[in-house]
Amino acid sequence: xxxxxxxxxxxxxxxxNVQSLxxxxxxxxxxxxxxxxxxxxxxxxxxxxxxxxxxLSPVVAMVMLMGIYIGANYGGSITAVAINxxxxxxxxxxxxxxxxLLKKGRAGEAMGISLWASVFGGIIGAIILIFFSVPLSKxxxxxxxxxxxxxxxxxxxxxxxxxxxxxxxxxxxxLFGLLLNTMGLDPTxxxxxxxxxxxKLFDGFEMVPVLIGLFALGEVLNxxxxxxxxxxxxxxxxxxxxxxxxxxxxxxxPIARAGLVGCLIGIFPGAGGTIASFLAYDVEKRxxxxxxxxxxxxxxxxxxxxASNSGSVGGAMVPLLTLGIPxxxxxxVLLSALMIHNLNPGPKLFTEQPALVYxxxxxxxxxxxxxxxxxxxGAKLWVRVGYIKKTILYPLIFAFAILGxxxxxxxxxxxxxxxxxxLIGWMFKKFDYPSSPLVLGxxxxxxxxxxxxxxxxxxxxxxxxxxxxxxxxxxxxxxALAYPIIIxxxxxxxxxxxxxxxxxDDED
Amino acid sequence: xxxxxxxxTNLSYWWxxxxxxxxxxxxxFLFGIWPRTKRVRVQLLCLCGMDYVTLLFYLLTFxxxxxxxxxxxxxxxxxxPRLWALLMALASIGAFFAIINPENKPDxxxxxxxxxLLVGVGSIFSVILFQYIGYYLSxxxxxxxxxxxxxxxxxxxxxxxxxxxxLFTYFVFYKxxxxxxxxxxxxxxxxx
Numbered sequence: 001x002x003x004x005x006x007x008x009x010x011x012x013x014x015x016x017n018v019q020s021l022x023x024x025x026x027x028x029x030x031x032x033x034x035x036x037x038x039x040x041x042x043x044x045x046x047x048x049x050x051x052x053x054x055x056l057s058p059v060v061a062m063v064m065l066m067g068i069y070i071g072a073n074y075g076g077s078i079t080a081v082a083i084n085x086x087x088x089x090x091x092x093x094x095x096x097x098x099x100x101l102l103k104k105g106r107a108g109e110a111m112g113i114s115l116w117a118s119v120f121g122g123i124i125g126a127i128i129l130i131f132f133s134v135p136l137s138k139x140x141x142x143x144x145x146x147x148x149x150x151x152x153x154x155x156x157x158x159x160x161x162x163x164x165x166x167x168x169x170x171x172x173x174x175l176f177g178l179l180l181n182t183m184g185l186d187p188t189x190x191x192x193x194x195x196x197x198x199x200k201l202f203d204g205f206e207m208v209p210v211l212i213g214l215f216a217l218g219e220v221l222n223x224x225x226x227x228x229x230x231x232x233x234x235x236x237x238x239x240x241x242x243x244x245x246x247x248x249x250x251x252x253x254p255i256a257r258a259g260l261v262g263c264l265i266g267i268f269p270g271a272g273g274t275i276a277s278f279l280a281y282d283v284e285k286r287x288x289x290x291x292x293x294x295x296x297x298x299x300x301x302x303x304x305x306x307a308s309n310s311g312s313v314g315g316a317m318v319p320l321l322t323l324g325i326p327x328x329x330x331x332x333v334l335l336s337a338l339m340i341h342n343l344n345p346g347p348k349l350f351t352e353q354p355a356l357v358y359x360x361x362x363x364x365x366x367x368x369x370x371x372x373x374x375x376x377x378g379a380k381l382w383v384r385v386g387y388i389k390k391t392i393l394y395p396l397i398f399a400f401a402i403l404g405x406x407x408x409x410x411x412x413x414x415x416x417x418x419x420x421x422x423l424i425g426w427m428f429k430k431f432d433y434p435s436s437p438l439v440l441g442x443x444x445x446x447x448x449x450x451x452x453x454x455x456x457x458x459x460x461x462x463x464x465x466x467x468x469x470x471x472x473x474x475x476x477x478x479x480a481l482a483y484p485i486i487i488x489x490x491x492x493x494x495x496x497x498x499x500x501x502x503x504x505d506d507e508d
Numbered sequence: 509x510x511x512x513x514x515x516x517t518n519l520s521y522w523w524x525x526x527x528x529x530x531x532x533x534x535x536x537f538l539f540g541i542w543p544r545t546k547r548v549r550v551q552l553l554c555l556c557g558m559d560y561v562t563l564l565f566y567l568l569t570f571x572x573x574x575x576x577x578x579x580x581x582x583x584x585x586x587x588x589p590r591l592w593a594l595l596m597a598l599a600s601i602g603a604f605f606a607i608i609n610p611e612n613k614p615d616x617x618x619x620x621x622x623x624x625l626l627v628g629v630g631s632i633f634s635v636i637l638f639q640y641i642g643y644y645l646s647x648x649x650x651x652x653x654x655x656x657x658x659x660x661x662x663x664x665x666x667x668x669x670x671x672x673x674x675l676f677t678y679f680v681f682y683k684x685x686x687x688x689x690x691x692x693x694x695x696x697x698x699x700x
Binding site for chain 2 (some may be wrong): 051052054055078168169173175176178179180182189196197198213217221222224225229334389390392395396399402403407415419422426428430431432433448450453456457463
């Protein structure tokens with residue numbers, strides 16, 4: 001325990017300089033701005049800003065990106081409350097009670113709750129991250145290649161199967177990502193694969209243009225397709241005066257519970273803030289003395305939604321930092337950011353780069369404190385962000401995406417990659433193929449291949465069943481794959497039963 | 509199979525792309541025949557597009573060099589692509605039936621897709637123009653054109669937004685981050 005506190009001290013020491021603090025602040029502001037604008041997700045905000053971090057030191061770059069991630073998660077709630085339009089998918093639940101509160105003339109209360117719940121949910125997530133990831137990273141150091149391989153497979157299957165209704169499509173896109181990852185030089189034998197004579201493909205696809213294309217361009221192209229110049233957002237004159245800090249004390253229970261739920265859900269790859277907020281909201285509704293109030297403007301509902309999606313940030317960082325497996329699409333972008341700065345995410349990161357890891361932990365506390373200050377004094381300003389004209393926003397995002405992909409290597413090929421993946425992202429978005437599994441496949445492919453080959457070379461095929469943990473992880477993977485199939489069948493049976501039942505009098 | 513794979517490897521990627529387009533067009537009409545596939549044919553085309561790449565990669569693996577050491581270990585450069593291709597084939601079958609299931613949502617209609625595509629094509633032109641008129645002017649023109657195309661008529665905003673964008677990129681990328689963006693051959697004398 002004392003080691004954790006000592007290292008945390010080192011982390012705070014690492015970022016206790018003007019440059020780091022400024023970049024955390026910038027990141028957090030950009031994150032809030034991005035989150036508050038409907039159509040910009042946290043992963044898109046982080047991907048777009050990734051090229052800016054090239055010339056920064058890894059610590060400063062990562063704390064800035066972390067600031068964006070945290071800020072964007074809160075930012076989504078602003079428009080959810082103000083105009084009933086969640087800025088991010090995870091803020092959907094915030095709108096359930098946030099907007100009714102506004103309609104009752106309690107806008108300041110709703111904004112205040114979402115801010116304080118975000119801050120404390122985020123802090124709970126950060127605390128759990130620290131105490132969870134340190135022992136886990138130590139255990140992971142003892143992992144064999146076969147266990148790593150099984151772990152990656154488990155990560156991929158849960159991601160694919162947590163794709164909800166479209167789990168089959170998620171599985172396909174995940175495998176497609178893995179297949180695309182085999183392009184370039186083979187990591188073990190150095191043989192060229194599927195390069196089609198293009199030398200720029202020797203290292204496979206550059207991750208940043210792929211991410212920018214999928215998350216930013218794909219989204220913007222989809223929005224452009226549905227853009228209606230005549231549609232205007234109605235502005236309402238509302239008083240956003242926040243309550244006094246003592247007011248939030250009565251919400252300590254929902255915030256603590258939801259922060260915990262959010263963080264635990266966030267640990268599971270693919271679950272993310274959206275599922276976490278739905279789950280935490282449900283938990284809160286069940287334990288509430290007035291469940292009927294939920295959906296009509298319950299302060300506890302807003303608190304649960306926001307604390308859980310902010311808590312999920314800490315959770316998503318657990319598998320990313322300790323195992324090198326991203327827990328969400330934004331974490332996948334962060335994983336690429338680590339790789340761009342020549343850092344290998346995984347348990348060794350804790351021993352090789354303690355200043356960076358603990359600096360990142362420390363930055364989560366600082367970003368949340370900054371967020372509290374900025375949110376308190378800038379509530380009115382952030383609401384206006386949601387009114388930014390799309391005629392200005394979309395061309396700028398497009399230009400930024402092109403610039404970001406070009407700036408990495410000053411390569412037109414990268415811009416082409418970005419545009420191609422933008423097109424793929426657009427089609428995926430339009431036809432319900434989730435993009436995150438594709439990114440995870442692209443990011444994890446090399447790790448899987450290396451560990452697979454190492455296992456075969458060291459122990460042969462028996463290596464995959466030799467160690468109990470490997471077998472357990474494989475069993476979980478199979479269960480994760482089987483789960484949606486079983487659930488779908490159960491639902492189909494229920495529906496069939498309902499349909500077969502004769503209609504009751506009430507229904508008549 | 510090895511000979512076919514060798515032939516495929518030596519094929520220009522333009523031919524592969526042309527083959528891709530031909531297959532997609534063929535499948536578009538094929539899926540239009542049956543009502544069950546007609547309502548979801550673009551979803552199916554997305555799936556088939558990924559399967560086309562999978563099949564291509566699988567066929568190309570036959571021409572990948574395999575060292576003796578790798579063959580003895582049982583893990584060659586062919587192993588992973590083939591494993592993913594096999595799993596992809598299985599997953600695609602599952603996805604195919606899930607897509608054609610009558611309960612599945614039909615294809616979303618294309619709204620202003622030509623407009624969105626034109627913006628994409630416009631961005632390619634803007635990138636090509638980098639080397640002639642430079643990044644700053646090229647991106648400013650791109651932003652201006654897209655804003656007008658989207659229906660923006662406020663003259664002040666039409667002038668200010670591209671200018672602010674250019675100033676932002678110049679100071680942040682060029683001055684702060686030392687990322688040199690092209691000035692273009694037409695204006696290269698300015699730097700000299």
